[in-house]
Amino acid sequence: MNWEQLLSLKRHGDINKRIRKEEDETRLGFDVDYDRIIFSAEFRSLQDKTQVIPLSETDFIHTRLTHSLEVSVVGRSLGRRVGQKILEKHPHLKSSLGYQANDFGAIVAAAALAHDIGNPPFGHSGEKAIGEFFKTGDGRAFKSQLSNKEYQDLCDFEGNANGFKILTESRAGRDGGLRLSYATLGAFMKYPKESLPKRPTSHIADKKYGFFQSDKHAFLNVANELGLASRSLNDISYARHPLAYLVEAADDICYTIIDFEDGINLGLIQEEYALEYLSKIIRKTIKSENYYALSNKADRVGYLRALAIGSLINDAVDLFMTHEDAILNGTFNCALLDKSKYAAQINDVIKISVQNVYQSTEVVDKEIAGYGVINTLLSTYIRAVNNSFNQVASNYDNLIITGLPKTIQTNHNSLYKRLSSVCYYVSLLSDSKAILDYKKIKGISF
Numbered sequence: 001m002n003w004e005q006l007l008s009l010k011r012h013g014d015i016n017k018r019i020r021k022e023e024d025e026t027r028l029g030f031d032v033d034y035d036r037i038i039f040s041a042e043f044r045s046l047q048d049k050t051q052v053i054p055l056s057e058t059d060f061i062h063t064r065l066t067h068s069l070e071v072s073v074v075g076r077s078l079g080r081r082v083g084q085k086i087l088e089k090h091p092h093l094k095s096s097l098g099y100q101a102n103d104f105g106a107i108v109a110a111a112a113l114a115h116d117i118g119n120p121p122f123g124h125s126g127e128k129a130i131g132e133f134f135k136t137g138d139g140r141a142f143k144s145q146l147s148n149k150e151y152q153d154l155c156d157f158e159g160n161a162n163g164f165k166i167l168t169e170s171r172a173g174r175d176g177g178l179r180l181s182y183a184t185l186g187a188f189m190k191y192p193k194e195s196l197p198k199r200p201t202s203h204i205a206d207k208k209y210g211f212f213q214s215d216k217h218a219f220l221n222v223a224n225e226l227g228l229a230s231r232s233l234n235d236i237s238y239a240r241h242p243l244a245y246l247v248e249a250a251d252d253i254c255y256t257i258i259d260f261e262d263g264i265n266l267g268l269i270q271e272e273y274a275l276e277y278l279s280k281i282i283r284k285t286i287k288s289e290n291y292y293a294l295s296n297k298a299d300r301v302g303y304l305r306a307l308a309i310g311s312l313i314n315d316a317v318d319l320f321m322t323h324e325d326a327i328l329n330g331t332f333n334c335a336l337l338d339k340s341k342y343a344a345q346i347n348d349v350i351k352i353s354v355q356n357v358y359q360s361t362e363v364v365d366k367e368i369a370g371y372g373v374i375n376t377l378l379s380t381y382i383r384a385v386n387n388s389f390n391q392v393a394s395n396y397d398n399l400i401i402t403g404l405p406k407t408i409q410t411n412h413n414s415l416y417k418r419l420s421s422v423c424y425y426v427s428l429l430s431d432s433k434a435i436l437d438y439k440k441i442k443g444i445s446f
Contacts, residue, residue, distance in 0.1 A: 001328050003086065003093055005227035006241060007103065008183050012168065012176025012221075021098035030106035033184040034072075037114045040178060042166050043068075046116065048430035050123040050366060052259055052358060062262060064116050070258060072113040074309060075250035079108030081317045082246060089324070104243065110180070111187035111247045118163025120427040121434040122370025123363075129374040130157035130423055138379050142419060150416040152195040153212045154423065160190055162427050164211050168218045171407060186226045186241030190248055192219070193237035203333040204248075205231070205240050214420055229330045239330025242320075249316040249336045252346075253309055260349050261305045263357040265298055274301050277349050281342050282307040315340050373438040374426060380441050381422045385410045389418060400441075 009018035009029040023029060037043050046064035062070075083104025086093065093099045120126030133139045134154040143151050153161070167185060168177040191210040199206050211219040216236065229239040260277070263269040279286070285307045294300045319336045326332040337346060357363065381404065384397040388410050393401070401410060409421040429437065438444075 001227055001229055001239065001242070001330070003090060003328075004097060005225075006183065006186065006243070007093075007099060007107070008181065008186075008225055010182050010225055011179045012170075012218075013179065018181075019098075020103070023098075028103065028106060029181050030103055030110060030184060033110040033178075033180045034106065034113060036178045036180065037110060037117070037167075040117075040166075042117050042428060043114070045428060045430045046119075048432050049119065049121055050431055052123060052255075052262070052363060061266075062258060064119060067254060067258070068113055068116050071115060071247075071250045071254045072109045074253055074313065075112030075247055076105040076109035077313055078105075078246045078250055078316055078320075079243065080105035081313070082243075082320050085317070085321050086324075089321075107181075107183050107187050108243050108246045108250070110184045111243065112250045114163060114167060114184075114188055115190075115247055115251055116159065116163070117166055118161065118427065119159040120157075120162075120374070121429050121431045122366060122374070124159075125367035125370050126374060126427070127157050127159050129371045130378065130426070131155050132371070133375055133378045137375060139382070139419075142415060145415050146419075147213070147416075149194060149196045150213050152198065153209075153416075154419060156195055156198070156209070157423060157427075158191075158195070158208055158210070159427075161195075161209055161211050161215070162424065164189065164219065165215050165424065166428075168215060168222075182222050182225045183241075183243075185222045186228065187243035187247055189219075189222075189241060190244050192223060192228060192240060193231075194235060197235060200232075200237075201333075203231075204335055204338075205330075205333075206237070212420060214417060231330060240327075242324070242327045245320060245327060245332070245336050246316070249312075249320075252335060252337045253312045253316070256346055256349055256353075257305050257308050257312070259353050259357060261301050263353055264301050266357075268356045268360055269352060271297050271301065273352060274304050277345065277352065278304050278308045280345050281311050285311060312337070312340070312342065312346075315342060370434075373434050376438050376441055377426050377429075377434065378422065381408075381426070382419060385418050385422055386415075403440075 009020060018029060046068055049064040051062045051064050051067045080101050083101035086104065087099065087101055120130060139154065166177065167180055167188065170176055189210045191205055191208040193206060193209050194211065194213065195209040223238050226241060228241060231237040231239055260269065264271055264274055282304065291300060291303055294303060316336050319339050320327065323332050337343065340346060380400060384393065384400040385408065387393040387397045388401055405425065408425050409417050412418050
């Protein structure tokens with residue numbers, strides 16, 4: 001893979017190549033990507049989607065939206081720092097083609113901003129709830145009517161693939177989805193493969209999948225334009241866009257450190273653990289007099305968090321440049337932070353967050369409720385849509401369909417398209433809207 005192709009400014013529908021030197025410096029194409037994401041309805045809905053800890057009466061809780069904004073900020077720093085070093089190593093990218101270090105930052109920032117845009121309500125349990133509906137619930141009945149890959153798409157419903165659909169799927173009046181640059185779409189795709197075969201290797205790009213069967217052609221279009229290296233002769237599987245490693249690193253840094261910070265501010269983790277667990281990461285930058293001068297817990301933990309994020313950014317940049325050749329040829333097979341000199345400390349922080357935060361009663365109760373809500377919505381909507389298609393809809397089915405958006409493909413001949421369009425609709429719901437719809441179906445509120 002080569003950087004000139006990987007930094008493509010081309011968008012869906014473009015006939016001619018976009019030249020970096022011809023770009024308006026006051027509003028680059030990569031900056032436009034960021035704007036289009038942040039003004040999209042799908043991004044705005046993240047303000048009412050659970051990150052890890054359910055919304056409460058405190059000011060400390062991160063939603064998907066605040067998490068995405070923070071990941072984007074970290075991603076921008078990573079991208080700019082790496083971009084500066086890439087241009088020093090490959091000077092023709094700047095001298096002949098006009099690329100700047102900030103271009104790398106803008107690409108990573110936009111992709112990082114969108115990295116959770118496809119996640120369903122109720123945190124990661126939302127993905128699992130959709131999958132369980134098809135693996136062990138009423139959705140099992142459709143297995144024999146779908147191809148293996150179509151069924152696997154549903155059984156392992158994947159927020160990353162759903163995000164790719166949001167960013168690229170055409171609909172009336174919006175051809176090509178958000179029409180982002182192919183460079184940003186490439187950086188967004190952490191798992192550039194289809195749902196089967198499942199985890200054929202231990203390579204990080206094979207951990208999950210990145211597009212649904214319905215979006216296969218859009219994916220191939222992006223992969224071919226960027227010159228991503230194919231990794232399979234029989235199935236669709238490609239090497240990652242190099243900047244996807246930076247998007248992943250930004251996410252890893254934020255959830256590791258900031259979920260830990262949330263747990264401390266909520267009293268789920270003792271404050272003393274902050275200094276104990278982060279001290280080895282920040283030992284070169286911490287100033288004890290500054291730390292002890294802070295008068296409240298939130299400020300003290302915030303100080304440690306800022307230093308820890310800075311140290312991990314520096315480490316990730318060094319790791320990327322050390323392994324750039326392997327990343328470009330597709331043989332770098334793990335996440336950047338897996339190679340971090342702070343890997344042991346990162347694992348310790350994650351372990352205590354899992355024990356005290358992710359498995360807390362508040363989080364588990366929310367996940368249990370989420371399973372019930374999503375199962376009810378899928379069961380009701382899918383039955384109504386299929387009954388309508390088969391012309392056996394009851395009055396109740398018709399009432400349900402009346403309340404659904406026209407984007408749901410109730411009349412599509414493909415069962416897969418009908419099922420996936422319902423899943424897509426449910427995935428776009430905020431936590432509050434999903435609960436409201438559930439209450440309507442159950443007759444709890446009028």
